[in-house]
Amino acid sequence: MLINRNVLTLDEFTIQEMRAFPSATGELSSLLRDLGLAAKRVNVEVNKAGLVDILGDFGTTNVQGEEVKKLDIYANNQFMGVLKHGISCAGIASEELDDIVIFDDEVSNNSKYICMFDPLDGSGNIDVGISIGTIFCIYKRVSELGKPCTAADFLQPGNRQVAAGYVIYGSSTMFVYATKRSVNGFTLDQAVGEFSLSHPDIKCPTDGKIYSVNHGNFFRYEENVRNYINTCQRKDKTNGGPYTQRYIGSMVADVHRNLIKGGIFAYPGTIDRPKGKLRLLYECNPFAFITEIAGGRATDGKQRILDIQPTELHQRTPFFVGSKNMMDELDTFIRK
Numbered sequence: 160m161l162i163n164r165n166v167l168t169l170d171e172f173t174i175q176e177m178r179a180f181p182s183a184t185g186e187l188s189s190l191l192r193d194l195g196l197a198a199k200r201v202n203v204e205v206n207k208a209g210l211v212d213i214l215g216d217f218g219t220t221n222v223q224g225e226e227v228k229k230l231d232i233y234a235n236n237q238f239m240g241v242l243k244h245g246i247s248c249a250g251i252a253s254e255e256l257d258d259i260v261i262f263d264d265e266v267s268n269n270s271k272y273i274c275m276f277d278p279l280d281g282s283g284n285i286d287v288g289i290s291i292g293t294i295f296c297i298y299k300r301v302s303e304l305g306k307p308c309t310a311a312d313f314l315q316p317g318n319r320q321v322a323a324g325y326v327i328y329g330s331s332t333m334f335v336y337a338t339k340r341s342v343n344g345f346t347l348d349q350a351v352g353e354f355s356l357s358h359p360d361i362k363c364p365t366d367g368k369i370y371s372v373n374h375g376n377f378f379r380y381e382e383n384v385r386n387y388i389n390t391c392q393r394k395d396k397t398n399g400g401p402y403t404q405r406y407i408g409s410m411v412a413d414v415h416r417n418l419i420k421g422g423i424f425a426y427p428g429t430i431d432r433p434k435g436k437l438r439l440l441y442e443c444n445p446f447a448f449i450t451e452i453a454g455g456r457a458t459d460g461k462q463r464i465l466d467i468q469p470t471e472l473h474q475r476t477p478f479f480v481g482s483k484n485m486m487d488e489l490d491t492f493i494r495k
């Protein structure tokens with residue numbers, strides 16, 4: 160019997176990947192499926208966001224008498240809920256929560272992974288219809304199995320990630336995740352309600368002509384960064400250009416576009432905020448992992464993002480990520 164294996168769903172793909180490792184327990188596949196379920200639920204609400212006037216403003220009670228939660232709180236609860244009630248995660252950290260959440264029940268304490276996420280990054284863009292996203296990463300625990308997970312499980316360098324990914328809620332909704340083997344993208348088929356493999360084995364183009372930076376901060380960047388940005392503006396056909404400047408102000412959308420088309424995204428430190436704005440653990444590390452597996456690079460301007468030893472859960476870092484050759488050229492400016 161001919162079985163159509165051409166269009167794999169996320170669940171079928173994660174199970175197929177697991178079959179490639181006979182020793183695999185299926186916990187990672189199960190965790191990724193849990194994240195996919197939460198993403199589908201968040202997608203429904205994000206798509207309704209434009210109907211706030213009809214459904215009731217967030218923080219109020221809607222016409223059905225239900226409390227309307229802010230979307231990022233709703234998203235946080237969806238991702239935390241599927242992981243808490245799954246079989247693969249001992250605890251989580253979230254951009255929305257001050258501290259880690261240790262699930263501390265028998266099944267969770269025997270689970271070998273922890274997960275960190277930004278449940279709805281760029282949520283300020285919702286009311287103007289701009290793409291937003293969820294960012295996540297998965298680590299093996301360093302704490303003792305059978306006991307509750309600990310803070311040490313969450314302060315591992317990004318090079319210890321087992322998997323990382325994001326969901327982009329845009330013109331289409333995509334679930335993209337990386338393991339050390341490859342990066343794969345799944346587009347939500349609304350008719351079936353499944354994420355289907357649409358972008359197998361994503362590779363970040365070695366070169367690109369898109370640079371993404373907030374020019375509003377230009378005169379607050381350090382001189383070497385300003386010199387690089389000026390060079391981007393001076394590119395033409397004679398020196399690998401011309402470049403185009405694209406900045407959506409939604410990290411998932413900007414980095415996703417560059418991952419597919421090639422380009423560089425930068426959120427440098429500024430005079431008033433030398434560590435920049437973006438969070439190391441659940442924004443920069445996941446995208447650094449994904450981009451490196453796809454053939455690109457990611458630094459804080461001086462070192463590889465994945466080699467940074469975290470000290471605090473919500474610490475920030477300057478962030479440069481993208482096509483290898485563009486990152487190499489950036490190095491010639493800011494590592495002087």
Ligand code: P6P
Pocket residue numbers: 280281282283373408409410411413436
């Ligand atoms: P700015 C959204 O608020 C976010 O955290 C990222 O998604 C985005 O890349 C960045 O901030 C935009 O920040 O300061 O340029 O508006």
